[in-house]
Amino acid sequence: xxxxxxxxxxxxxxxxxxxxxxxxxxxxxxxRNDIFNIPFIRLRDxxxxxxxxxxxxxxxxxxxxxxxxxxxxxxxVYASLVRVIEGGIIAFIIGVPxxxxxxxxxxxxxxFNPIIExxxxxxxxxxxxxxxxxxxxxxxxxxxxxxxxxPIILNTIQGVRSTDTRLIDAAKxxxxxxxxxxxxxxxxxxxxxxxxxxRIGLGVGWMAIVAAEMVIKSPVGLGYFIWNMGDLGRYSExxxxxxxxxxxxxxxxxxxxxxxxxxINWVD
Amino acid sequence: xxxxxxxSVSKKFNNFQALLDVNFEVEDGEFVCLLGPSGxxxxxxxxxxxxxxxxxxxxxxxxxxKINGVNKECGFVFQEYAxxxxxxxxxxxxxxxxxxxxxxxxxxxxxxxxxxxxxxxGFENHxxxxxxxxxxxxxxxxxxxxxxxxxxxxxxxxxALDAQTRNLMQGELLRIWETEHISVLFVTHSVDEAVxxxxxxxxxxxxxxxxKDIFDVKLTRPRIRTGxxxxxxxxxxxxSLSTQxxxxxxxxx
Numbered sequence: 001x002x003x004x005x006x007x008x009x010x011x012x013x014x015x016x017x018x019x020x021x022x023x024x025x026x027x028x029x030x031x032r033n034d035i036f037n038i039p040f041i042r043l044r045d046x047x048x049x050x051x052x053x054x055x056x057x058x059x060x061x062x063x064x065x066x067x068x069x070x071x072x073x074x075x076x077v078y079a080s081l082v083r084v085i086e087g088g089i090i091a092f093i094i095g096v097p098x099x100x101x102x103x104x105x106x107x108x109x110x111x112f113n114p115i116i117e118x119x120x121x122x123x124x125x126x127x128x129x130x131x132x133x134x135x136x137x138x139x140x141x142x143x144x145x146x147x148x149x150x151p152i153i154l155n156t157i158q159g160v161r162s163t164d165t166r167l168i169d170a171a172k173x174x175x176x177x178x179x180x181x182x183x184x185x186x187x188x189x190x191x192x193x194x195x196x197x198x199r200i201g202l203g204v205g206w207m208a209i210v211a212a213e214m215v216i217k218s219p220v221g222l223g224y225f226i227w228n229m230g231d232l233g234r235y236s237e238x239x240x241x242x243x244x245x246x247x248x249x250x251x252x253x254x255x256x257x258x259x260x261x262x263x264i265n266w267v268d
Numbered sequence: 269x270x271x272x273x274x275x276s277v278s279k280k281f282n283n284f285q286a287l288l289d290v291n292f293e294v295e296d297g298e299f300v301c302l303l304g305p306s307g308x309x310x311x312x313x314x315x316x317x318x319x320x321x322x323x324x325x326x327x328x329x330x331x332x333x334k335i336n337g338v339n340k341e342c343g344f345v346f347q348e349y350a351x352x353x354x355x356x357x358x359x360x361x362x363x364x365x366x367x368x369x370x371x372x373x374x375x376x377x378x379x380x381x382x383x384x385x386x387x388x389x390g391f392e393n394h395x396x397x398x399x400x401x402x403x404x405x406x407x408x409x410x411x412x413x414x415x416x417x418x419x420x421x422x423x424x425x426x427x428a429l430d431a432q433t434r435n436l437m438q439g440e441l442l443r444i445w446e447t448e449h450i451s452v453l454f455v456t457h458s459v460d461e462a463v464x465x466x467x468x469x470x471x472x473x474x475x476x477x478x479x480k481d482i483f484d485v486k487l488t489r490p491r492i493r494t495g496x497x498x499x500x501x502x503x504x505x506x507x508s509l510s511t512q513x514x515x516x517x518x519x520x521x
Contacts, residue, residue, distance in 0.1 A: 166350040173318050173344040174364040174415055184367070188354045266354045266395045 021049045047236035052243065055236030071220050073244060079220035080213065081248070084205050087144025091201060095149045096194060099156025104186060109157075120150040124208035128215045140212040140221070147208035148201035152194065159193025160186055192264050199256040206249045269331045270341075270418035270451035271296045272317060277326035279312055286312045288476035290326070294419065299445065299452045301466035303459065303509065309477025310455040314421045317453065318342050330419060343412025345422040349404040351396040357407050358383065358392040364415035382410035385444055402433040409441065413448060420445075422454045426461070435493075438464055442489060459509065463502045464491055471508045481508045 024046075030036040031043035047055065061072035101108040102116070124147040131139035163186050171185045213223025222245055229238040272294040279287040286309045294300045302310050315321045317328055319339035328335045330342070351360050361379040370378070383389055386406040396404055405425055412420055425441075426434045438461060445452060456462050462469045466485050473480040483505055487497055 164350070166346055166348065167352060169315075169318075169320055170344065170346060170350040170352075170411075171363070171367075172320060172338045173340070173342060173421075174367060174411070175338075175340045176363075176367040180367045184363070185352065188352070191354070264354075266397060 025049050045235065047239050051236045052239045055234070056240035056243070059237050059240065071225075073222075073225065073241065076220055076222045076225040076241070077244060077248060079218075080206075080209050080222040083141050083213075083221070084144050084202065084209050087141045087209075088148045088198070088202055088205055090141070091145045091148035091152055091205070092198060095152030095197070095201075096156055099153040099194070099197075100160055100182070100187065100190070102153070103157035103160030103190070104182060116150070116153060120154070122146075124204070125211050128212055131212075132216055139216045140209060140218070143208050143212035143216075144205040147204040148198075151201035151204060152197040155193045155197025155200065156190060159190030159197075162193070163189045192260070192267055195256065195260045195264065199253060199260070202252055202256065203249060206245070206252060210245055269296055270294075271331055272419055272451060272453065273327075273329050274313070274317070275327050277313075277316065277323045277328060279309070279316060279321070279323050279325075285476035287316075287323075288478055290472075290477065290479055292470050292479050292482060294451050294453050297449050297451055299454065299465060299467045301462035301469045302453060302455045302472065303457065303462045303469055303505065304472030304477070304480075305474050305509070306457060308472045308474035310457075310472060311423055312477065313472075314344070314423050314453065314455055317419070318344050318421055340415075341418045343415055343417035343420045345405070345408045345412050345420065345425045347424040347427050349396070349401075349408045349428075351404055351407055351411070353396050356393045356395055357388055357399070360396070360407050361410045361414045363411060368415075378414050379410075382414050385413070385447060386410045387440070400433075401429050402437055405429070405437060406440070409444060413444070418450060420450055420452045422452065424455055424457065427456070434461075439490075441465070446489075459502055459505050460493065463498055463505060464493055469501075469505055471505060481505075483508075 025048050027036075027038075027043055028046050028048045031038075037043055056073065059070070059073050061074060063070055063072070098112070098116075102112050103109070124143050127143055127146050128139075131142045135142055167185050167189065168181055171181050176184060209221070210223035210226070213221035214227040218224060222241055226238050226241040226245075229235070229241060274290055274292055277287055277290040278285070290309075290313065292300075302313060304310050312321070316323050317330075317335065317339065319335050319337050319342075322336075330339065352363065355363065358376075358379045361382055362375040365375045365378050379392075383392055386409055388403065388406055388410070391399065391403065396407070399407070408425065426437050429437060442465065454462075454465060456465075463485055469483045469485060470479055471481045471483070472478065483501060485501055487495075487501075491498060
């Protein structure tokens with residue numbers, strides 16, 4: 001894929017966001033005034049971008065209403081992010097060694113491949129009911145773990161297996177032992193793939209956490225916030241929450257890409 | 269020291285007889301070029317000597333010691349450089365000393381010495397993707413030398429370079445080799461290169477890979493590429509080779 005870069009590219013990016021927002025606003029206004037409606041959809045009930053914006057700003061921080069209070073979106077974002085980072089770290093610590101072992105050793109590959117192949121086809125959401133009754137706490141972290149660990153394992157395996165055999169030969173002739181080859185050739189060569197796995201995994205984990213928080217009830221978390229606002233009929237806040245999820249996922253993805261470019265600058 | 273002997277070496281890959289009864293020697297400090305049509309098993313000879321694969325038959329020995337497992341007394345220079353892309357020039361050259369467990373200061377003095385020798389001063393901290401082909405192969409040579417080998421194995425090291433860089437690098441290789449004299453076994457499919465570089469040229473025939481002729485190139489260095497003596501030798505090497513190429517290509521028809 002080829003993207004426009006530089007100023008022109010940025011301009012088109014911004015323009016597309018503006019047009020999207022405008023179309024959204026116009027469609028809802030038209031439906032509310034009975035001028036035009038898409039059949040079978042209650043467009044009039046969708047909050048407009050302007051309403052969503054005010055809802056976002058209004059619910060950004062914790063508010064106190066007499067004895068009760070509601071957490072601000074900031075708190076929900078923080079709670080969800082912490083869960084994703086915790087689940088992600090555990091997944092990284094387990095996924096990378098497993099991927100290296102399975103990718104490098106034929107024996108370990110044969111041993112673990114069937115298990116990995118079966119489990120990775122169970123979506124993180126399918127684990128939610130189980131995690132509710134086996135985990136006293138931290139069930140949603142486990143759901144994130146399931147979402148992150150398989151992209152990491154699979155990409156690590158792929159990275160390890162695509163290590164240039166000439167580099168391994170070169171290391172051998174330079175006197176490297178088997179463990180040195182893994183440490184000094186296989187792992188560095190797999191690093192870009194491992195980072196890609198982490199990036200894809202965190203994307204999946206971020207989606208999984210929202211679903212998990214909707215089901216595993218906890219008082220904070222973006223998934224909980226969206227579900228709760230939907231329940232209360234506060235659709236503007238609900239949509240604002242959805243947009244926050246999208247924007248944060250986007251920022252996470254770009255941050256890791258930038259980190260990757262900064263630290264793995266040797267890739268052609 | 270660095271005397272390599274191959275006696276009655278054979279190697280099969282599945283049903284393909286890559287090498288059959290290969291015999292030749294590389295004397296201590298000698299520069300031997302291995303020449304032959306593609307697919308004649310030149311690279312296989314190098315991989316056998318390096319101990320990356322084992323022969324089915326025959327004995328390969330370096331200084332009287334039979335090669336068994338990876339031969340750590342050989343330096344290998346690869347056609348496509350095979351540099352570690354995540355390591356800088358300096359770190360690539362220090363790989364061998366590092367895995368041998370040398371201290372940081374020892375590694376640094378070795379890499380400095382060879383960076384100077386191959387003419388890469390100022391590029392110590394560049395990554396391979398920032399270097400030209402000729403510079404990459406300088407790193408490849410320095411990396412092999414840094415391990416203090418008795419024998420340098422070179423697998424068409426200049427095959428991927430343009431003609432001018434190639435000539436330049438041949439001269440550079442001879443300069444380095446004259447500074448740090450070790451035995452060299454150099455694989456090429458260029459007759460010019462073989463006659464310009466080698467003390468002897470071993471011509472191989474294909475299917476199965478065998479030694480066909482061995483030519484002595486008794487010319488003083490620096491050699492004149494187009495000198496009359498060089499031309500006479502080149503002519504006889506070409507004749508020996510051309511019958512081989514005809515035979516080899518005949519099988520494809």
